[in-house]
Amino acid sequence: MRALKPVDSYDPPRNATRPSKLLVWAIAAIGLALAANAHSYPERPIKIIVPTNAGGEVDTLVRIFQRAFQENDLLPVKTVVVNMPGAGGTLGTRKIKDSRADGYTIGVWTPGIVTSKAMGIAKYDHSAFEIIGRTGYSDLGFGVNSDSKFNSIQELIEQSKANPKSLQVATNIGLPVHLIPLMFAESAGTDFKFIQIGGGSKRLSSILGGHTDMAMFSLLAFIQYKDAGIKPLVVLSEQRTSLFPDVPTAKEIGVDLVMQDTRIWLAPKGTPPERIELIATALRTAMELPEVKKEFKTLGIHTTFGDAAELQPFLDNMLERVTPLVAKARGR
DSSP states (O other): OOOOOOGGGOOOOHHHHSOOHHHHHHHHHHHHHHHHHHHOOOOSOEEEEESSOTTSHHHHHHHHHHHHHHHTTOSSSOEEEEEOOOGGGHHHHHHHHHSOSSSSEEEEEOTHHHHHHHTTSOSOOGGGEEEEEEEEEEEEEEEEETTOSOOSHHHHHHHHHHSTTOSEEEEOTTSHHHHHHHHHHHHHTOOOEEEEOOSHHHHHHHHHTTSOSEEEEEHHHHHHTGGGTEEEEEEOSSSOOTTSTTSOBTGGGTOOOOOEEEEEEEEETTOOHHHHHHHHHHHHHHHTSHHHHHHHHHTTEEEEEEOHHHHHHHHHHHHHHHGGGHHHHHTO
16 A cells, blocks of 8 residues: 655645746736836827917917927927817817826816806816916906097996996906906996907907907906007006006905906816826926016016915805806896
8 A cells, every 4th residue: 555645745736836927927017017107107299278269368378388398398298289269268178178087188278167167158167177287377457449538447437337338348258258347347336238259369359440348358468469559447456567557456446356367277087196296397397497487577477386275265266256146247
């Protein structure tokens, strides 16, 4: 009879306790792929959607950053600006919202992302996006044709009070250029007639052509359009601006209204936070460059970066403030 092998000396088959080489290689390959994916972004051009025409205020600011990214190697890939105007900016913002959340499609817009929802023009607001950050802000003002009969904001208000709705304001319904003048009129105790015109260049043409009397622009736009024949009558800043030192603030004439025009960088909801931070870091770095600071100063843009933590409550508050104005705004 053959003797039995003691249990404690039992030597199991080699392939019973060791994973196959194929399995090891597969696990290693997956790990390397995940690691490479985590560190390879970005590896192709990043698309920046601008919901206005080329040459507009938002587009001008985006091009400044595009040059800064490329000339200073702030991003390892090129950026491509895609202009998608229309529907009060909602064509562009919808494209941003519906794009893949992979960091390769981002965009820039204004607080209109809030007012469009309040007006029912869009079914979404800022909460439908990842906020990358705010790149500075511009002061706002109301302007008229340089040949206008109005030489001061007081004259304009007096005529409007004497003849309610006689003063026609070129606007873009549902956006801040609509709701802020409405807030101004209410604070001033008067009533404007709002005329749907469209974006900044269209509002400018309407003013210059004499089709409307007044429109709201950022100081950046007043600088850009100065030679075209438009002049500001009032600014909505805390203090007078050095760019237009003779133009009073709304507060000076008894209208307690301070508003700013800001540019908010957005990404589709669900974009990985590390990719958001990479772009935010590039924006912050660009804003510290001497050439960018110089361009911002020339255009009247305050050089301050705001992150998502700062912007979220600001936009939440704006939505709460403008919602009560919607019913009144729709009827004007």
